[in-house]
Amino acid sequence: MSIEIKNINKSFKSKKTDQLSVLENINLTIEDGELVCLLGPSGCGKTTLLRLIAGLDQPTSGEIVANGEVVKKPSGDRAVIFQQYSLFPWLTVLQNVTFGLEMTKKGSKEENIAAAERYLTSVGLIDFKDSYPHELSGGMKQRVAIIRSLLNHSPILLMDEPFSALDMQNRHKLQEQLIGVWKRFENTIVFVTHDVDEAVYLADKIVILDKNPGRIANIVDVDIERPRKRESEEFIALQEAIVKDLDMGD
């Protein structure tokens, strides 16, 4: 499913000034099956943009078209994986994972449970299916959240710095797993991050945002072959170029 972002402006009312402009004149097309990273310093409006794509907020002007339809409200087609942990604390891992399927009434109960168990097995969480979220580590919680969205067959995954609270080792592991599922399910992924390394590792296309007000500063295509190696020359070179680019913006 492709996403077209057309002339998006977003401003909030603030106390000091009348209007605080967060995003200005954003135009961007995300192709079907593409993995795009929104990269930028904090306060550049990257999360706001993601929320607009999700339909959780409405733009001040402009429109977003996902799969031919203007985004007006949240939908099961565009799953969001939040930075904060977002599992339902009163449900077990298995119940959390099948939540979306129940909501969209896809499949029978037995089928859903079987599918959930298959997915949980594939990321090594099957032993925790009857655990509650508070019994899991941060990395496990985010993996369950991703599984929850994948199982729902959301063609678009919107991810808002989902790995930022994890330690480096876990973060790298989850990035690798994400690439794995993305290749398997061919979702369109929009991934918000402030981490250059993460963006270069994951993205087909890096959209660099500027702040005050947030606008697109640059779009970088990443042609490095997967699996990407962090120590390879081209990886390091691209990373340095982007860091330089970001510094200039400040």
Place this chain on the structure above:
Amino acid sequence: MYKNFKLSDLMLDNYRNKFIPLILPICIIIVWYLITEGLGMVNPYILPGPITVCQSAWSLILSGKLLTNTLDTLYKVFGGLILASIVAIPLGILLGWYKTLEDIATLVISVLRPIPPVAWIPFSILWFGIGMFPAVFIIFMGCVFPILVYTIDGVKRTDKVLIESAQTLGASDWNVLKRVILPSAVPYVVSGLKVGIGIALMCTISAEMVGSSSGLGYMILTATSLFDPGTTVVGMLDIGLIGIIFDYIFTKAQDRIFW
């Protein structure tokens, strides 16, 4: 070696934790005994001694009066509490969910809430006469607001990220309410019920002292006018005991619900 040490430490700790809360009650009973029956410093009509109280308790148990009056009070407490829950929980969900409705209701709630439940006694007698109903009404008035306010709070405090997650997983508004907001408000509702039951107990006793011919409040009041202070104290302790038991039950329930 070290392990053994730790274990015995733990046991001592455990023992100490169970013992410490008992020290003060035991001291109070000793002092109480000394100034009343022990040294006779206080007239038994002003303050009955522990032995008198035990005798009163025993005869009240034997005659069945303690049980009937306790049950009578509990019926009223539960009657009022259940009625209050039936009204307050759905209303609280509605007001917590629809901001406009809350804005409409907020002034009325703010004015009615601080009125002490006992202030409704005159009207309760006028409207419901004497007996079970006026007491239930007063308990209702006492419990309905804490349960309502806690429920509204619980609904409003639902983590926004959970609501948005549900929406992006395809949940309809109705499912967001049923599957996200309700479960997440449950701990607050339980807290409201816990507060409500404490107030209900207080209200019952006051209500029974005025417009009633049964229950622990009635028993306390009549005993005092019959110069039977032992029974009065038994009634008071009985109420305290009921309070402790409810508190224990609700605390256990909260432990199970709070994630």
